[in-house]
Amino acid sequence: MACFWLCGLTLSMSAQPPTWVTEQVFLDAVLTHHPIARQAELIEEGARAKQQSARGAFDPVLSGQEKGKVWDGTRYYALTEANLVLPTASPIDVVIGRDDAEGTRVDASRVLPEGGQWRAGIRVDLGQGLLTDARRTALRQAEVIVELGAAARQLMELDLRLDAQRAYWSWWKAETELDVSLEAAALARTQLAQVNRAVGEGARAAIDTVEAGLILSRRLSDLEWAKSNVISARAKVEAMLWENGRPVALDPIARPSGRASDGPLAMDPRVEGAIQQAVLIPDAAAQRHPAVVEVEGQWVLQRYATRLARQGLRPTIEGRMDWLTGLDPELPASDAGLFSRPDWAGLDPSQRQATSIKVSMPLFLRKARGEVAQAEAELEKRRQKRLDMARKWEVQFAAVKAALPAVVASAEAADLAADQSRQLLDAERAKWEMGESDLFRVNAREVSWVKARKAAISREYDAQIAIREFEWWRADS
Numbered sequence: 001m002a003c004f005w006l007c008g009l010t011l012s013m014s015a016q017p018p019t020w021v022t023e024q025v026f027l028d029a030v031l032t033h034h035p036i037a038r039q040a041e042l043i044e045e046g047a048r049a050k051q052q053s054a055r056g057a058f059d060p061v062l063s064g065q066e067k068g069k070v071w072d073g074t075r076y077y078a079l080t081e082a083n084l085v086l087p088t089a090s091p092i093d094v095v096i097g098r099d100d101a102e103g104t105r106v107d108a109s110r111v112l113p114e115g116g117q118w119r120a121g122i123r124v125d126l127g128q129g130l131l132t133d134a135r136r137t138a139l140r141q142a143e144v145i146v147e148l149g150a151a152a153r154q155l156m157e158l159d160l161r162l163d164a165q166r167a168y169w170s171w172w173k174a175e176t177e178l179d180v181s182l183e184a185a186a187l188a189r190t191q192l193a194q195v196n197r198a199v200g201e202g203a204r205a206a207i208d209t210v211e212a213g214l215i216l217s218r219r220l221s222d223l224e225w226a227k228s229n230v231i232s233a234r235a236k237v238e239a240m241l242w243e244n245g246r247p248v249a250l251d252p253i254a255r256p257s258g259r260a261s262d263g264p265l266a267m268d269p270r271v272e273g274a275i276q277q278a279v280l281i282p283d284a285a286a287q288r289h290p291a292v293v294e295v296e297g298q299w300v301l302q303r304y305a306t307r308l309a310r311q312g313l314r315p316t317i318e319g320r321m322d323w324l325t326g327l328d329p330e331l332p333a334s335d336a337g338l339f340s341r342p343d344w345a346g347l348d349p350s351q352r353q354a355t356s357i358k359v360s361m362p363l364f365l366r367k368a369r370g371e372v373a374q375a376e377a378e379l380e381k382r383r384q385k386r387l388d389m390a391r392k393w394e395v396q397f398a399a400v401k402a403a404l405p406a407v408v409a410s411a412e413a414a415d416l417a418a419d420q421s422r423q424l425l426d427a428e429r430a431k432w433e434m435g436e437s438d439l440f441r442v443n444a445r446e447v448s449w450v451k452a453r454k455a456a457i458s459r460e461y462d463a464q465i466a467i468r469e470f471e472w473w474r475a476d477s
Contacts, residue, residue: 018253019253020257021254021255027161030161030241033241033248034240034242035242035245036156040153040154043149043152043156044149044150047145047146047149048146050146051143054138055142058139060084060086061083062082063082063085064080065082066079067079076103078100079110080099080116081097081098081100082097083096083097084097092123093124096119098119099117115331116327118324118326118342119324120347121321122320124318127317128316128317130311130314131311132311141301141304141305144300147297148293148301151293151297152294158472159472165464168237169256169464170236171230172256172461173233173461174229174233175233175255177229177454178229180454181223181226182223182226184219185216185222188212191439192215194432195209234250237250238250265408265460270467274404274470275405277470278402284394286394286396289397289473291389302375313365316359318358320355320357323353325346327343403466404466407462408466411459411463414455414456414459421449421451421452421453422453424445425448429442
């Protein structure tokens with residue numbers, strides 16, 4: 001597998017100082033190359049393709065038909081028909097056609113002027129298709145699906161981004177805790193060496209070496225556990241690295257750099273900006289989240305489907321009216337062809353027309369009533385889900401905003417406690433080296449410092465994730 005390139009830096013396999021990986025560089029690599037990012041693009045492309053397909057239902061349609069019959073050398077009939085149908089976004093379709101009929105036994109309803117005729121007319125649905133029909137419904141739904149595709153893409157990218165951020169900060173937490181465990185083990189080794197030296201000089205009892213050895217054993221156990229956590233955290237980070245459709249390996253010397261500033265957490269520009277936004281942005285902003293847009297869009301889609309289902313309760317009434325004309329009188333009938341010029345002067349709607357109407361309706365409408373009941377039940381389900389989602393999102397977003405300052409303050413307080421615990425440890429070790437303390441007190445200070453430092457790491461991890469979850473709720477890109 002290829003090595004992981006970040007900002008033009010190759011993560012070397014040689015024994016070098018750690019290559020620090022920033023969160024933004026890691027995110028850029030994930031959001032650019034991860035397969036889910038490509039899936040998100042395909043969702044939106046598929047939605048636009050569906051819209052194009054729905055628009056295709058309104059494309060003009062050119063059709064033709066020819067049929068004839070000959071019996072014992074006698075031509076009974078030869079019928080030719082060509083049509084151009086121009087659909088509209090209404091119950092009316094425009095139809096333009098050309099007909100020709102020849103033969104000795106042409107049906108009376110098929111008899112045409114010599115050379116054939118042209119017709120231009122309309123076809124209209126006066127019953128089920130008056131308010132809407134399948135193709136108009138599909139077009140309206142496709143427009144909604146495009147919006148849903150954009151929302152789905154944004155939501156997938158937001159989820160991928162948050163997953164990557166969680167993996168990155170889990171990696172940072174594991175590596176930082178490992179540093180603490182390494183230092184704690186080093187302190188225990190130093191402490192054991194000092195005890196062994198003091199025992200050898202007769203200044204301490206031999207039993208003190210057992211206690212010092214016990215302390216070291218516990219620290220080494222914690223160290224191995226911390227190493228296993230780093231292995232797991234690094235694996236999750238590496239699993240998110242791709243390039244050109246192939247997985248990319250994370251070099252062993254790569255380390256997360258954490259936040260950009262070393263000062264108080266609340267003074268970090270990103271944290272400070274998030275806390276300010278948490279105060280300014282209204283709770284209702286959560287209603288613009290793509291997850292809410294998806295639920296809203298599904299409800300709208302079902303509204304269109306329900307409206308279409310209700311059309312099934314109407315009778316089918318299809319009316320058609322054609323205005324007729326013959327061919328150009330200057331053209332001999334023997335020279336007439338399919339595309340011969342029409343006689344525009346002879347186009348008289350009041351004298352030359354053909355009409356038809358077709359009506360049908362099931363007597364009990366059981367199928368239609370069942371489909372309407374099913375559609376209305378589904379519509380109500382989606383309406384209730386929409387109401388629940390809107391309320392839940394607003395309340396949860398308000399809670400995220402309200403909790404953010406407290407989470408950051410908790411992290412700062414834990415960091416201060418860790419610093420103070422370290423000061424007490426350093427003072428106690430100084431007293432130990434001067435013979436004014438004992439092994440029990442030094443160990444107690446070390447244990448207290450390790451606990452406080454790991455608590456501070458956990459609190460900062462919680463704060464960093466809280467900031468990024470807040471950005472997820474805001475749907476920040």
